[in-house]
Amino acid sequence: MRTYRYFLLLFWVGQPYPTFSTPLSKRTSGFPAKKRALELSGNSKNELNRSKRSWMWNQFFLLEEYTGSDYQYVGKLHSDQDRGDGSLKYILSGDGAGDLFIINENTGDIQATKRLDREEKPVYILRAQAINRRTGRPVEPESEFIIKIHDINDNEPIFTKDVYTATVPEMSDVGTFVVQVTATDADDPTYGNSAKVVYSILQGQPYFSVESETGIIKTALLNMDRENREQYQVVIQAKDMGGQMGGLSGTTTVNITLTDVNDNPPRFPQSTYQFKTPESSPPGTPIGRIKASDADMGENAEIEYSITEGEGLDMFDVVTDQETQEGVITVKKLLDFEKKKVYTLKVEASNPHVEPRFLYLGPFKDAATVRIMVEDVDEPPVFSKLAYILQIREDAQINTTIGSVTAQDPDAARNPVKYSVDRHTDMDRIFNIDSGNGSVFTSKLLDRETLLWHNITVIATEINNPKQSSRVPLYIKVLDVNDNAPEFAEFYETFVCEKAKADQLIQTLRAIDKDDPYSGHQFSFSLAPEATSGSNFTIQDNKDNTAGILTRKNGYNRHEMSTYLLPVVISDNDYPVQSSTGTVTVRVCACDHHGNMQSCHAEALVHPTGLSTGALIAILLCIVTLLVTVVLFAALRRQRKKEPLIISKEDIRDNIVSYNDEGGGEEDTQAFDIGTLRNPEAIEDSKLRRDIVPEALFLPRRTPAARDNTDVRDFINQRLKENDTDPTAPPYDSLATYAYEGTGSVADSLSSLDSVTTDGDQDYDYLSDWGPRFKKLADMYGGVDSDKDS
Numbered sequence: 001m002r003t004y005r006y007f008l009l010l011f012w013v014g015q016p017y018p019t020f021s022t023p024l025s026k027r028t029s030g031f032p033a034k035k036r037a038l039e040l041s042g043n044s045k046n047e048l049n050r051s052k053r054s055w056m057w058n059q060f061f062l063l064e065e066y067t068g069s070d071y072q073y074v075g076k077l078h079s080d081q082d083r084g085d086g087s088l089k090y091i092l093s094g095d096g097a098g099d100l101f102i103i104n105e106n107t108g109d110i111q112a113t114k115r116l117d118r119e120e121k122p123v124y125i126l127r128a129q130a131i132n133r134r135t136g137r138p139v140e141p142e143s144e145f146i147i148k149i150h151d152i153n154d155n156e157p158i159f160t161k162d163v164y165t166a167t168v169p170e171m172s173d174v175g176t177f178v179v180q181v182t183a184t185d186a187d188d189p190t191y192g193n194s195a196k197v198v199y200s201i202l203q204g205q206p207y208f209s210v211e212s213e214t215g216i217i218k219t220a221l222l223n224m225d226r227e228n229r230e231q232y233q234v235v236i237q238a239k240d241m242g243g244q245m246g247g248l249s250g251t252t253t254v255n256i257t258l259t260d261v262n263d264n265p266p267r268f269p270q271s272t273y274q275f276k277t278p279e280s281s282p283p284g285t286p287i288g289r290i291k292a293s294d295a296d297m298g299e300n301a302e303i304e305y306s307i308t309e310g311e312g313l314d315m316f317d318v319v320t321d322q323e324t325q326e327g328v329i330t331v332k333k334l335l336d337f338e339k340k341k342v343y344t345l346k347v348e349a350s351n352p353h354v355e356p357r358f359l360y361l362g363p364f365k366d367a368a369t370v371r372i373m374v375e376d377v378d379e380p381p382v383f384s385k386l387a388y389i390l391q392i393r394e395d396a397q398i399n400t401t402i403g404s405v406t407a408q409d410p411d412a413a414r415n416p417v418k419y420s421v422d423r424h425t426d427m428d429r430i431f432n433i434d435s436g437n438g439s440v441f442t443s444k445l446l447d448r449e450t451l452l453w454h455n456i457t458v459i460a461t462e463i464n465n466p467k468q469s470s471r472v473p474l475y476i477k478v479l480d481v482n483d484n485a486p487e488f489a490e491f492y493e494t495f496v497c498e499k500a501k502a503d504q505l506i507q508t509l510r511a512i513d514k515d516d517p518y519s520g521h522q523f524s525f526s527l528a529p530e531a532t533s534g535s536n537f538t539i540q541d542n543k544d545n546t547a548g549i550l551t552r553k554n555g556y557n558r559h560e561m562s563t564y565l566l567p568v569v570i571s572d573n574d575y576p577v578q579s580s581t582g583t584v585t586v587r588v589c590a591c592d593h594h595g596n597m598q599s600c601h602a603e604a605l606v607h608p609t610g611l612s613t614g615a616l617i618a619i620l621l622c623i624v625t626l627l628v629t630v631v632l633f634a635a636l637r638r639q640r641k642k643e644p645l646i647i648s649k650e651d652i653r654d655n656i657v658s659y660n661d662e663g664g665g666e667e668d669t670q671a672f673d674i675g676t677l678r679n680p681e682a683i684e685d686s687k688l689r690r691d692i693v694p695e696a697l698f699l700p701r702r703t704p705a706a707r708d709n710t711d712v713r714d715f716i717n718q719r720l721k722e723n724d725t726d727p728t729a730p731p732y733d734s735l736a737t738y739a740y741e742g743t744g745s746v747a748d749s750l751s752s753l754d755s756v757t758t759d760g761d762q763d764y765d766y767l768s769d770w771g772p773r774f775k776k777l778a779d780m781y782g783g784v785d786s787d788k789d790s
Helices: 356-361 613-641 649-654 674-678 712-725 765-770 772-789
Strands: 038-042 059-063 072-079 088-094 101-103 109-112 123-132 143-150 163-169 177-180 198-203 208-210 216-219 231-239 249-259 272-278 286-290 304-310 316-321 326-331 342-350 365-375 388-393 401-404 417-421 431-433 439-442 453-462 469-479 493-497 505-512 524-527 537-541 546-551 563-571 579-591 597-599 656-660 735-739
Touching (some): 059 072, 072 088, 072 123, 088 101, 101 123, 163 177, 177 249, 198 208, 208 231, 286 365, 304 316, 326 342, 388 401, 493 505, 505 579, 537 563, 765 772
Parallel strands (some): 059 143, 272 365, 493 579
Antiparallel strands (some): 038 072, 088 123, 101 109, 123 143, 177 216, 198 231, 208 216, 231 249, 286 326, 304 342, 316 326, 342 365, 401 439, 417 453, 453 469, 505 546, 524 563, 537 546, 579 597
């Protein structure tokens, strides 16, 4: 058998070549024909001899965290084709090739250039190949191998939390679970004990313990009381290497809080309490507070208070203030100093939430004695009843006593009391009261039909202390007296047919009475005595407070008698008997054969010597129509006569009155005094209405001709006065234009109107001297003069 001085690995992981995917088989000399393999020599100093049927794997092992100064030797690659003449070249590729791992291309030695950390990368996969240095062709197939980093204990255990927080009920049994802590070690758990963690307690004994393998913390001391100590700080250590010497360790802190359980009963700090309250305290008034202390907290410290026994069990009550856990003692019923001055109560405080396992500690309740002293106060008078009800007949005379009320001072002094009526409840002053004895009497007459009940208030006041007063309602019922006569329930107006038979019912009568007798109403109906004889109708009393009107004969004639007035007497059955007479109107009407009314008016008879009633009515209507027409026509004319002069707003704004009076020309400087125009003198004469046509007709006033050389101010004042006194002038806001030229012009007036009244001929030769603009005018007037001369 041939012996090699190398560690030979066959590459079988993921290789396409069948030579390197199976372990080497036994051979006598060299490798099989036409197959080459790289010999991998590790860094072990011991020679490895290939044995028959032995297995060798393609991997190197390298320790992490190498601290040497030189490169760390990994192994050596060698090919059977290498004759040592330098014709072969070894190359390396894969994870970290050329950076972490380098290879000597001549010798095939592999070295690690840096410190390796298994926790960063535990395995490196590389590929090696031998090539011909001259041709660059591989002489061996590419082989893959693994460099596996061996772990060393370079990581201490680390807890998942820096600080743990846990709670456990107080008074727990030994071994009660508290919390579990966990630490992890980054080292390789499959290689040695580097990652085997063991837990121990460094601080927190003897109260707690920890299981070395699981990290579970448990209670180690019995009956730990929260009221004595509530917080505990426990330090737990986790150490690798199974806790052996040289192992690395880490610690964590566990803050443990004891939670409360109801293991303490409430206790009163004192056995007796004493309070005072005035006797005037209304129900619900707090008197005082008591508080029992409980060392527990939360709902375990909640306390319920109750009165278990004592003289004032029904006079006082106690309620629990949920915020302060105090017992508030309140008044349950009205107190009376004169009846009882001191009350003794027994108040009990207990826990509503009790844990049965602590009942052996004793009852979870406590009791205290409470003494309550009632203080005397000046109380108002007290009536003997909460309300009084009195009755009186409505026919009672003034000053009739109805009844009395009674009130007295409940204090020991028994101060005298005076009575009065609250006039706000008796505005009409119908009743009054005796201030000394409380007798109530009438001061006005009563009427039950006007008001049945009178509700008034009586005031009782201490004479020595008027501030102390009390009130009581007094209800007075007015009893009925038969002082109202019955009357018809409605106004009755009926009819009877002309062909009616005797004893025929034509109307049913009903009556009402304002009185209210105790036995009910019982009315009787009958004809008035003056209508009994010779009446055409009879009254039938039905004995049920109704009556019927019956005919007494056959047939009626509306031309003879169209309307009958039937007096009916209605009487009641009370004492004294009251009666009244009502009138029923019966009209005679024409009816059809079914008895339905058709007409109740008597037809007028036509006489040969006169006109019928219908004709007279028609004539009268015609006369009335003519009179109405005349009156309307006259009213319309009168309204039209008073119509405003100017109707629309446009007429008021745009009405312009022009006066064509010529002025004196442009040289008349005296005529136009602007200062005078800005402040004209107002002539206040009597003015007439200008919005309607005046009642009297005024003739138009002729305006006198203005004097020559009249000043503009005088002219305007004259025109203003004429307009103010003229009833036919437009309203005040109309515009009037005064066109007055004035006097003193060199050319005088250019108007041809003035030339008509001139007696002598005028000379127009001066027009030729005015220049070419007046040449045409000079020729026209000059020619006229020449014709006239010829």
